[in-house]
């Protein structure tokens with residue numbers, strides 16, 4: 001929030017970052033469930049006296065914010081989505097403290113997945129998966145709300161059905177045109193829900209968790225295409241756009257989506273020496289995997305009518 005203080009423009013917020021909490025629920029059949037969350041809280045309120053006069057009387061201590069995460073986790077007697085947990089926390093801070101006008105809660109989930117032993121789900125065993133579910137909730141005292149969810153670290157690769165042709169060629173261009181290459185990326189996605197107030201949030205338990213699983217499925221199916229034949233990608237840009245469009249096409253309650261898809265290069269290996277001009281000839285088989293430098297391809301797609 002912007003203010004004028006002693007002739008200067010002044011913006012401030014305070015919060016607690018990287019509060020780690022794990023919550024276990026035990027079903028009646030003896031099956032356990034666990035989530036592990038890394039929670040960051042940011043509160044907007046008029047704390048200018050603290051900055052200017054050393055007067056802390058309007059400050060919610062960040063230590064109190066941290067404790068509130070554990071108190072709210074304890075209060076959740078039923079398993080819930082991290083979006084609902086973030087909404088509950090944000091609602092607490094904006095309604096409990098007269099001073100707080102806006103709360104922004106971010107959560108990143110550690111991807112514990114149920115372990116399978118002999119093809120059977122283990123009652124209380126979990127192993128760490130790869131990509132992470134993320135969320136950001138912004139709530140105002142008025143009840144106005146913005147919920148974004150996402151995924152990060154979703155590493156994908158296909159060994160064919162990718163090419164890159166027809167790009168600008170000039171004196172600095174050496175990249176050959178191709179219709180046959182590896183395509184590898186690590187998707188970071190975030191999508192915004194159309195709900196704009198606390199009262200419009202669906203009450204179905206694990207509603208947001210189910211959508212997270214389904215959005216990921218749509219992203220993956222669009223990236224890879226059908227299992228046997230796949231789908232040709234003329235560029236990361238084109239595939240990214242197809243993925244974003246598929247999500248907006250499938251989920252009417254998502255108003256926009258942002259995708260970041262670095263182009264992670266696998267370089268063809270050709271080895272030669274003066275004596276032996278062909279030690280290894282690249283035939284779409286031996287690659288040098290790299291992580292830098294990488295292409296940076298990012299875009300967002302929004303419904304035209306959505307209020308941003």
Ligand SMILES: O=c1[nH]c(=O)c2[nH]c(=O)[nH]c2[nH]1
Nearest residue numbers: 164175234235236237263295
């Ligand atoms: O899919 C791609 N998009 C690019 O913008 C680009 N640039 C490049 O060198 N290779 C690729 N590949």
